[in-house]
Amino acid sequence: MNSMFLLIPLSLVLLALAVAAFFWAVHSGQFDDLDSPAYRMLMDDPPPADPEEHEP
């Protein structure tokens, strides 16, 4: 049970790191637009090759 005295403070450090990472992500604007990134991965960058365009 004494491992608890080491592991819990360790988890607190991790928690602090997680909060810091989230704060950084928020400040860098990653959460400002939650809508378009979801679609952007579908509508991938090199758009010209639209398969339907080559069909008769």
Add this chain to the structure above:
Amino acid sequence: MGVTACFHCGQPVPESGPRHEVVIQGQAQPVCCTGCEMAAQWIASAGLGAYYRWRTEPATAPVDAVGPDPYLAYDRPQAQRSFVSPLADGRCEAELLVENLNCAACAWLIEGAMGREPGVAHVQVNAANGRVLLHFDPARARLSQLLARLAALGYKPHPQRPGEARALHTRERRQALKRLAVAGLGMMQAMTYALSLYGGDFHGMDPVHADFLRLVSLLITTPVVIYAGAPFFRQAYRSLRAGRIGMDVPVAVAITVAYAASVRHTLAGAGAVYFDTVCMFIFFLTLARYLQAAARARAGDSGDALARLLPDTCLRETAAGLETITLQELAAGDRVRVPPGAALPADGRLLDEGAWIDESLLTGESRPVHRTRGDPLVAGSLNGATALRLEVTACNADTTIAHIGRLLRRAQAERPPEAAQADRLAAVFAPTVLLLAAASAWLWRADPTQAMDVALAVLVVTCPCALSIATPTALVAASAQLLSRGVVVLRAAALETLCNVRHAIFDKTGTLTMGRPRIARLEVLREGLSPDRVRAQAAALERAVHHPLARAFTGDAPLAESADDVRLVAGEGVEGTLGGRILRLGRAEFTAALWASPAPAAPADDASSWLLLGDGSGPLAWFGITDPVRADAARALCELRALGIDTEIASGDAAAVVDAIAAAVQCPQAQGRLRPEDKLARLTALQAAGTTVLSVGDGVNDAPLLAQADVSIAMAGGTALAQTSADLILLQDRLERLPEIVRIARRSRRIIRQNLAWALAYNALAVPLAAMGLVTPWLASLGMSLSSVLVVFNAQRLYRPVKAVPPPVSGPAAVHSP
């Protein structure tokens, strides 16, 4: 229905007039006008046709003026100072706000379109707030061309830094997200330790370990209370200072008492701790508020909308002549020239003898007023028929319109929280809870520890959570559901009022009709003239003036000729020289004055307004102008009547035109020739009789009506002033959404009532049990959470699609029972 929708913008394609078609992905698609044709053709030729597959909303038709001319002023370094910043590698970064950014596919299209322009290195589009970030090489790309490209696609760019309000909103949103994360992560941790402690209570635990776990919980909860809980303390303090006991007061008291007791028990090494309860409580409340704020933020900033009424550039008089500059460069004391039909760029004094000014923006009066030399003019008003000169007295942030924008923004920020019903309850409920907690503590005063537990249990178990989130969660869900259908809810409380609406007043132009006049009929009066020739002549005259009716002529006509010496006679018509002849287009008497004999009789058709084209030797042609009725208007009105809402048309237009429209949309009540004050009088008479009235409009002259009505809905294609006066905005101008809005509002009211009933019943049951000491604080917090979760889940039912009720064919309106 027989109406073909434009492939690009979704508006109906006119049945008469030149046809436009675009070949997209091997298929010919109909489009409605030259602007859409050019935009769609460009998109297809640039290989961006996939846009049409991905988009979730129709595009917005581009405005007429396409070309780099209006944006040339932005190529000058002085103009770029305010929104372009140099980057380290010699490139520049420009920040733009664009209009009509409707969905993620638009963002993709803009990124594709801009990325294709030479010299553009990087494009970033934020679909949530309509911001575009461009990195371009000034040596290879001209900014004016990039801006013109955006405008041609229908995304009108506004080169400017995001407004103050926008920056503030971003900051608040980020702040709220951080609070949410702290509360959420803290809650998870605290619950883990709480669970171990509960386990320890049943199975035995080394006191050293228990003390350690409590201490760790304290460590975690402290930042949650101080950082994430701060808004509750602040608001509780504010409401106390205002002499009210709002919902936040018991929340703050519960947090304080639970936290203080837990700290005391932790330090004493004995007694129960409630850290998990505190964290969970703060997390749920923060989440509810975050969702609410997010829904409201999507509605956008009305202050910005007002600022967009001003032109982006203006003509300044200098010693060397005229130069085009951006508004940001303008300073008080400058002299500017305003072309006919344009909006005034700044407040100022008139330098000319006299001018006709349309000040409808401020006054609601749609007829132009006459101003003489030295009179003060207000930015945003429209210049009349002749160019005028203006000495600037106030510009940019100092103009009257900017001031109104600030007022609006403040009014919106200080608007009381929407949950009006819950607030009224809170006013009674919150002091009662505090009294009850104090009373139960006093009852148990013989045993101080137990008294503490009981008081806390009462506070926590009744914790107004379920009660205070009952209304907001339902309203947020309803707003989100409506947003996915293209309806922005600016004021959620309006949904509550909407349930009681029994009468709806519609504006005609732009609301029931498209608001875009078209030539419906053309009758050539002279032998040997082709209709196309007449059309081109009329277009040449009208192209030079900026009158709403002019668009009917210039929209589709080929760019063949241009007229000289064009003069607009307010309320009469246009005169100009074309190929050496003087031509007139306008009211019959005005045109007939050219050849000094009576005008020919207009064709018998009351639905159109008839304009006569003629030259010195006689009449040339009659043009029948109509504003086509929206395809879904009749059905929407019919469904509204089926829901028990009377419909009425109130318009400023001629009675015959209004009657024709009323017949087309099968609306039994219609009145024409109404001034804005008449409309308002009609509205107040209805309200005095106890009827809750909904008004639907789009124009500046509707703004008073929209503001006065119990609930108001503005069309997205309407003016910014109408939109800021309204409670809801129809994003795609689709009238068929109206009955749906009413149905969703009624469903949300039903759910709010269920939620409130449940929350009250739960509290009525739990309080006596807690006061009797039968509920331990942890059980209380479990009950509190469960009752909140139930309320939230009940509200989620609003996300389910609504069943559409088929409208009755005709007959008296059925009474809807909620």
